[in-house]
Amino acid sequence: MKRLQPLLPFVGVAVLLAVWSLTVWLRVVDPVLLPSPVATFRAMWTGMTSGKLGLDFLKTVERTIYSTVIAAVIAIPLGILLGSSEKVYRSVEFLIDFFRSTPASAMFPLFLVLFGVGDRTKISVAAFGAALVILFNVAYGVMNARKTRILAARVMGASRLRVLWDVMLLESLPQTFVGLRNGVSLALVIVVVAEMFIGSTDGLGQRVFEAQQLFDMPDMYAAIFAAGALGYGLNLLFLTIERRFVHWSGK
Amino acid sequence: MAGAQSIATADPARKVHDPTHRTAPHVTIRGLSKRFSDTAIYDNFDFDIPRGKLISVFGPNGCGKSTLINMIAGLFPVDAGEILFDGQPVSKIRFGYVFQNYREAMFPWLRAFDNIAYPLRLMGVSKAERTARVEKLVAHLGVKIDLALYPYQLSGGQQQLVSIMRALIVEPEILFLDEPFSALDYEMTLFMREQLQRVFMETATTMVLVSHDLEEAVYLSDRILLLSRHPARAVEFVAYDAPRPRTLETMSEADFISTKAHCLDVFQREVRKG
Numbered sequence: 049m050k051r052l053q054p055l056l057p058f059v060g061v062a063v064l065l066a067v068w069s070l071t072v073w074l075r076v077v078d079p080v081l082l083p084s085p086v087a088t089f090r091a092m093w094t095g096m097t098s099g100k101l102g103l104d105f106l107k108t109v110e111r112t113i114y115s116t117v118i119a120a121v122i123a124i125p126l127g128i129l130l131g132s133s134e135k136v137y138r139s140v141e142f143l144i145d146f147f148r149s150t151p152a153s154a155m156f157p158l159f160l161v162l163f164g165v166g167d168r169t170k171i172s173v174a175a176f177g178a179a180l181v182i183l184f185n186v187a188y189g190v191m192n193a194r195k196t197r198i199l200a201a202r203v204m205g206a207s208r209l210r211v212l213w214d215v216m217l218l219e220s221l222p223q224t225f226v227g228l229r230n231g232v233s234l235a236l237v238i239v240v241v242a243e244m245f246i247g248s249t250d251g252l253g254q255r256v257f258e259a260q261q262l263f264d265m266p267d268m269y270a271a272i273f274a275a276g277a278l279g280y281g282l283n284l285l286f287l288t289i290e291r292r293f294v295h296w297s298g299k
Numbered sequence: 300m301a302g303a304q305s306i307a308t309a310d311p312a313r314k315v316h317d318p319t320h321r322t323a324p325h326v327t328i329r330g331l332s333k334r335f336s337d338t339a340i341y342d343n344f345d346f347d348i349p350r351g352k353l354i355s356v357f358g359p360n361g362c363g364k365s366t367l368i369n370m371i372a373g374l375f376p377v378d379a380g381e382i383l384f385d386g387q388p389v390s391k392i393r394f395g396y397v398f399q400n401y402r403e404a405m406f407p408w409l410r411a412f413d414n415i416a417y418p419l420r421l422m423g424v425s426k427a428e429r430t431a432r433v434e435k436l437v438a439h440l441g442v443k444i445d446l447a448l449y450p451y452q453l454s455g456g457q458q459q460l461v462s463i464m465r466a467l468i469v470e471p472e473i474l475f476l477d478e479p480f481s482a483l484d485y486e487m488t489l490f491m492r493e494q495l496q497r498v499f500m501e502t503a504t505t506m507v508l509v510s511h512d513l514e515e516a517v518y519l520s521d522r523i524l525l526l527s528r529h530p531a532r533a534v535e536f537v538a539y540d541a542p543r544p545r546t547l548e549t550m551s552e553a554d555f556i557s558t559k560a561h562c563l564d565v566f567q568r569e570v571r572k573g
Contacts, residue, residue: 194403195403196400196403196404197403197404197406199374199398200396200398200404202374203372203374203394203396204418204465204469205421205422206421210421214406214417215406218406218408221408295408295449296407296408299407
């Protein structure tokens with residue numbers, strides 16, 4: 049029994065595929081709306097290797113990475129700055145929480161006016177959304193740095209700046225990675241939505257939308273799964289980086 | 300040592316010139332006052348900490364044992380009064396501080412070795428010299444811990460030993476320990492008492508230990524400061540002069556038992572007053 053433990057995560061996948069195949073086979077749903085798993089994965093394979101899906105995939109990756117990098121470059125230093133003084137953070141907390149709660153998609157028209165129809169709008173709206181999530185997490189990570197650890201550094205003669213650099217910055221890293229993972233997920237959501245509706249010619253969002261318009265269901269499901277794989281992969285990437293560089297996280 | 304049971308009095312002048320003190324006190328506390336909201340924890344408190352001794356601070360819960368060493372070490376501001384180390388303020392001296400919560404006092408992102416060396420890094424000591432000094436301290440204390448590990452990979456006792464070494468690396472004039480062993484199990488506590496006693500015998504650093512364990516306080520100390528309920532007074536400064544190294548057998552000797560009984564007596568009297 050113990051040797052079968054590693055196979056547990058695949059049980060859910062197998063069940064899903066079985067139910068899906070059965071549904072198609074029993075014709076519970078119109079086959080035009082729900083293609084078989086085989087047809088879907090064939091469409092995905094050909095799309096990724098020789099079709100347009102691969103290019104769309106890369107385009108979405110590029111936009112998501114750009115927006116996350118821009119968000120991180122702005123939000124991490126700002127978060128450290130705000131978090132290092134609780135008074136400063138409290139004074140802007142409402143603004144951060146307010147805009148964090150504002151659906152980023154509501155900002156599209158504004159950003160369209162500012163940046164025009166093109167990549168700059170998609171990337172900047174996604175960066176805007178991700179930046180607030182990262183900012184909030186970094187600031188909290190810095191603010192919640194263990195008091196004893198800061199006290200220990202101060203007792204050993206560390207200056208305020210040294211404490212910020214040597215203790216608070218490192219203390220905030222686990223929380224910063226939580227922010228980065230949430231930020232990249234949000235950036236992907238915004239990028240895909242933007243690709244659907246803002247005069248796009250490429251990207252996974254546009255792919256899904258176009259396949260639906262053409263009633264090419266295998267292609268549509270293939271694009272949805274590609275988007276899912278991308279989201280999962282990005283999360284996994286950040287988790288791996290975190291495990292490597294923030295080895296003390298949760299210990 | 301005759302007359303060592305000196306009790307802190309309101310007359311500092313008499314005390315400073317007390318002929319029974321063989322050496323000048325290391326730390327002088329005069330007119331110390333501290334309030335938390337509307338409770339006076341210390342009100343015009345005077346005390347001298349002797350040099351090169353290990354003293355314990357013991358008293359009823361909430362009487363301000365930890366607050367006292369935190370104020371002496373400059374972690375908490377005082378409301379009034381003066382604390383001087385050979386006439387110098389705390390900012391001018393080198394001291395070490397060992398926290399009760401070693402898990403939160405260590406830096407988990409640094410290896411144990413670099414944790415110990417960190418105070419030297421703050422002082423701007425070169426890497427080569429840092430390494431040499433840590434290695435010297437390790438050899439001096441005979442510590443057998445793999446210092447290439449991270450703190451969270453060590454046992455509780457090992458972590459606290461590393462944190463004591465971090466406090467010692469700067470060769471402090473005085474070492475403060477705030478209930479350093481209370482988060483450890485009994486077996487580890489016994490082991491750590493031996494380690495601390497060895498460190499004290501090797502370095503003869505003035506040590507101030509806050510303890511909530513009377514057995515531990517008496518066993519380790521040259522002097523036990525018994526505090527009253529707040530506002531805290533020094534009820535008695537009990538001497539215990541059993542030779543070192545003390546062992547588990549020491550704890551069954553008549554001298555130890557009577558000293559501990561006396562401290563307990565004073566303690567219970569103070570508790571009942573509340």
